Amino acid sequence: MPARELQEQLNALREQLEQNPPLSESERENLHELMQQIELKLELETKTHDASLADGVNLAVERFELEHPTLAGTLRNIAQALGNMGI
Template sequence: MPAREKLQEQVNILREQLEQDPPLPAEKREALEALLARFETQLELEPATQTPSISDDVNQAAIEFDADHPVISGTLRNIMITLGNIGI
């Protein structure tokens, strides 16, 4: 599977995890949804026009969710790995 398709699949998995309504504080849920929206916008761009900050933002989100929501954190880490594989 091409890396961009894998990346979109992982974003879809993360959206599904959020829809299962884990007990997240409203501010964390909103921040993660904003990150996903930004991330999906970035997916539409060519890799050369993407900024490395999206990887930093995904990494920060993974760290924040690590203790209380390890499944979400794991999906975010998978996204980071895929970003690295496609040079972002």
């Protein structure tokens, strides 16, 4: 189920952030805001396409790809799960 898969990826991202990777306060806040937006979408079970949410995840992937590849990989999984859900 895509929703369960997405929640698992959000949990993985949360665990990675708890390990305090070397992120600026701004980067950390952006990731937390992005996670909150995704969780809200998940709670509402909205099936409409929200390009801004998908774009936000993809921008985060690009931002963290070089310096934080593990975070970027988890974010890629989240983007894929959102796509599978039609979000």
